[in-house]
Amino acid sequence: MHASVLLGLLALAAVPGSARTLDYPFNIAARTPAAPDLTPAEIISQLGPQLSANSSIFADDDRRWANATERWQAYSRPNFVVVAEPATEADVPVIVKYANSYGIPFLAVNRGHGSTKTLGNMQNGIEISLAQLRSIQIAEDEKSALFGGGAFDGEVMDTLWEKGFVTGTGSCSCVSLMGPGLGGGHGRYQGFYGLIIDMLISLNVVLADGSTVTVNETSHPDLWWAMRGAGHNFGIVTSFEAEIHPRTVDEWFINRFIFTQDKLEAVFEVLNEQQQDGGQPQELMNYLAFSWDEEFSTTEPILDLFFHYVGSAEDAAPHLEPWEAIGPLSSTPQSLPYPEVPDATGTGLHSDMCQHGNTNMQFPFSIKEHNITATRQLWDYYVNVTTARPEFQQSIVVFQAYSLQGVQAVDPDSTAFPHRDDRIQCDVLVTYEPDDSLDEDAIAFGKQLRQHSADGHPGEEQHVYVNYAFGDEPVEQMYGYEPWRLERLRETKTKYDPDNVFRFYNSFM
Template identity: 40%
Template sequence: MEVIAAVAAGAIASACQNAVLSSWLVSICPQRDYAKELGERLSRNAHIYTPGSDNFAAATTRWSAAHAPEAKLVVIPSIENDVAETVKYANELGMPYLAVNGGHGAIKTVGKMKNGIQIWMHQLNGVELSEDETQAKIGGGAKTKAVTDALWAAGKQTVTGLCECTSILGPGLGGGHGVLQGRYGLVSDQFVSMNIVLADGSLRTIDESSDLWWAMKGAGHNFGIVTSVTSKIYDIIHRDWAYESFIFTGDKVEALYENINSHLPNGGSLPVDIMHYSFFFNNPEVDPNNPLIMFFIIQEGNMIVDPTYTKPFHDLNPIAVDGEGGVFTDLATWMGNANTSPPCKKAGLVNYRFPIDVESYNIPAQRQVYDLFASATKETPALNGSFFLFEGYSTQGVKAIPSESTAYPFRGDNLLISPVINYAAGADAEIDAKAVELGENLRRILHEGSGREEMHTYVNYAYGEETKQNMYGYEQWRQDKLLELKNKYDPERKFSFYAPIV
């Protein structure tokens, strides 16, 4: 009997080591102190937050309140090896984990992370220039504003997204669009090397000599946690930047987007110093019945946007015009994407995006989506805060890099389009269904208008129902290569919460 009891005790002790216990075991197993256990393996300045604390709530609050991952611990590494130790510990327990930078990834697939560890990267935020000042080592949690400000102070710049509160690596691992991409290519095209924690918990340095390098530049969320990246940086060519903005009423949809197609084409001929940006939005104080259209032209190297570009839009008789000159670091404030701007606030809203990349504007489709956006947001007032974003970056630098050289698949596209359907969290299921239906229908109209069989969607804006082909390309060789690398580097599918490839 003593032998049987000893065996039984050993079996129970072994079972109690599991992170997830059966209900009958909970009553007899002692409660494990995961925070204490993991904390003993981390560096002195690392932190661990547990549910119920103010810090935990702040760390887990996201830009979109829908489909949030569920964490039992939040780990804040202070050195890169802390990430490796956290992954090893989680693997030992069989717990899932997810790295988080700015918390702006709204894709619904992250909500599949349950009862796991969130690795909040924000302490890994350094920006260090190389001795020859041609490269910078950027921490895995560094935000856009920190990077642009640090480089600007040194007379340097690189490709980043426009929004100050998002990270460099969050968008960069999916390609990463930015204002300077016409000169230099995507955010990921600047990568020289990176430190990455793989699924087995090893911390490695990789560069173009690694077979994994191709995948990290466009599908990188699927293969590891990047703790730092070394990126190309460049001398500032022009310190001066300018914008001019216009507000149009809905009757100008056709004329506005025809003018953009005619005067600001992106098909390789949009100058590297120009970008345009527009969105539909509701402002009942100005027009209680229909959305308005905000349109920006941004130019590098001038304090006033060249009238050659702006005159065709003045001729459309906008209801408001504005403009200003300044420097590159003013752009986010001008465009409403600064740290203090509404898009950077985590205001308890559900934010669904339904992206599509196209080559040019189909004018009848633009009218259709405007009318649908207007009617839907009017009929369902809860959706009235939604907006519909159209981004036109110069693409010369993007297209100069061979498409097959990186996992980013859609270098031939010119326009990045995304309806952002939002409403207050806690709304009933009917509102949620209406939001998804609206977003999908808006995208469907644009896809049909494009005349393409393929639907291209920017992975960093994805809703979460897109296919692997939509996000990572339709060529079979691309899909095969991604799967081969996934099987090699992450056979147990540890990194499958953000736009998974399998």
């Protein structure tokens, strides 16, 4: 797999452990309903007439089924009996109320890139596809836009850029805007405007009982706090208003460097220097991956670095010099409009990174700075395993250094997102063609790679970016170690979802 697939991965840290036993008053019977006796045909005949004219509802004998249910992560995937695709926001509460009336679990699906193993707990349910809810309407004052809950990054980037605007998105064109946003939402513009959640103005939400609410600073403020960082646990966002900003440059400068393993220590010294004390300029981002790429070597992996700068090559030059001084194997500069950056860096809509069907397990971690000795050990282990096991050679280890200026400008207590001080987001992505016989070895491989980093940072809290958690990490690593955070989340959950209907995506209960 081409090394430039690294850009879509936005991740933080974890060492697996046990979750707490909870004493909250949840209706256990409602959380684990018996499988309904209804057949797919009966569900379609009953629910279909209740939906608006352009909605769809179908089962696995329909030609649309494979495309609607295919996922980026083949391991531990949800199982559905029907797909309901609403044409309007008003259809979503109808589907939720119907499912509740029969005790059928349901899961809202946007682009199908969620990778946590906990999604496999969804069995015999209804997929609520948001594929038709993709509208983008710029407000008259041109300071915000109203997005459909199914809007995805590529469409958002293209539409806004053409009109002279940008907003925060993830790094992959193919991924939804709100899916990652519910867990925080790291991305290339965070140095300027913060996380995706920091640009939100209002959410239109379908709650667990099928009721609809508008959620913002003054309407349901407790839910407003909780959904910005833990939103997968609280409802389905059918549309949302978010800030947009005038685009400040016409082109970004991108430089891809390829380094051989003998340059590893020098490379990570520069990464530490450029990220030191969180002082990385707003305009600067560095993404690096350990990966195999036959274009450069068939005998060992490479270090594949993408240098990003929001501006011209001339303005980027002082930050570029340390990388050139190391002596890269290859250096490829280019300037291009922002919507073309994903294609150029391996995370465009049609890139390898964005395609469904593989097993893609993620084992994220975050660090404040690189322990270069530990990084060398991580590299050696990665090389040894992938050399001995070629079936894992699509796997990569990613190190991402975004600017933190926009992220840290927001009060850390004002949202449920707990990790605003994490300087370097990292991820082990174990990728291979689906094969159940490889799953246990793949998990052991990913966890051991992550453990090498943890061993190199003794005494530090282990943090996990919830959007890319493997799914068995302690809840504190995903949602914060401060006791008040989890207490507040659980109180809000008890209020808005007492039957734990939204339980399939990295639950904190």
